[in-house]
Amino acid sequence: MRRQPTDRILFFILALMMLIPARAVAGPPAVIYKEARPLKMIFAAKTPPTEQELLGDSEAGLAYRYDPTDKTDPFKSFIAEQEEVAEQKKRKPKTYLETLDLSQLELIAIITGPKGNYAMVRDSKGLGHVIREGTAIGTHGGIVHSISDEQVMVREEFRDFRGRTKHKDVAKKLPSLQ
Numbered sequence: 001m002r003r004q005p006t007d008r009i010l011f012f013i014l015a016l017m018m019l020i021p022a023r024a025v026a027g028p029p030a031v032i033y034k035e036a037r038p039l040k041m042i043f044a045a046k047t048p049p050t051e052q053e054l055l056g057d058s059e060a061g062l063a064y065r066y067d068p069t070d071k072t073d074p075f076k077s078f079i080a081e082q083e084e085v086a087e088q089k090k091r092k093p094k095t096y097l098e099t100l101d102l103s104q105l106e107l108i109a110i111i112t113g114p115k116g117n118y119a120m121v122r123d124s125k126g127l128g129h130v131i132r133e134g135t136a137i138g139t140h141g142g143i144v145h146s147i148s149d150e151q152v153m154v155r156e157e158f159r160d161f162r163g164r165t166k167h168k169d170v171a172k173k174l175p176s177l178q
Contacts, residue, residue, distance in 0.1 A: 097129055102138045107152055107172040117147035
């Protein structure tokens with residue numbers, strides 16, 4: 001005997017109904033309300049610390065005192081600090097020699113004597129200028145450091161990438177007489 005296709009469908013529907021629980025077909029159960037339980041105490045109630053405990057006079061030693069000496073300010077901008085350094089560098093020259101670069105100056109004479117050493121430099125215009133130790137010269141804030149028989153030593157001050165002040169010595173020598 002051969003089964004009809006409708007029998008197969010009916011058998012399949014019955015198998016599905018057996019797999020599905022009765023609660024899912026009947027709907028959700030009624031909502032049951034329960035009384036709220038009392039809250040559990042996780043931490044024991046503490047009293048606020050006294051001034052002695054905060055200042056470190058307590059036996060427990062729980063206090064910590066922050067000492068900001070030799071520490072950077074976490075709220076200060078690094079960019080603003082770099083801008084301040086750049087602004088300090090840009091100062092107005094006081095003399096004509098401070099407006100000229102050292103490469104524009106040529107050493108033409110050195111005079112040594114008991115009252116001190118003097119030197120003469122010539123600018124690109126052909127004008128001569130007398131300098132001595134301590135004279136401000138050059139666009140990079142250079143100062144004449146020493147004058148010897150053969151050369152003039154100019155010390156320029158600059159800041160490295162860490163902000164530390166460094167010195168660079170530039171020597172201007174007399175031209176050789178050949």
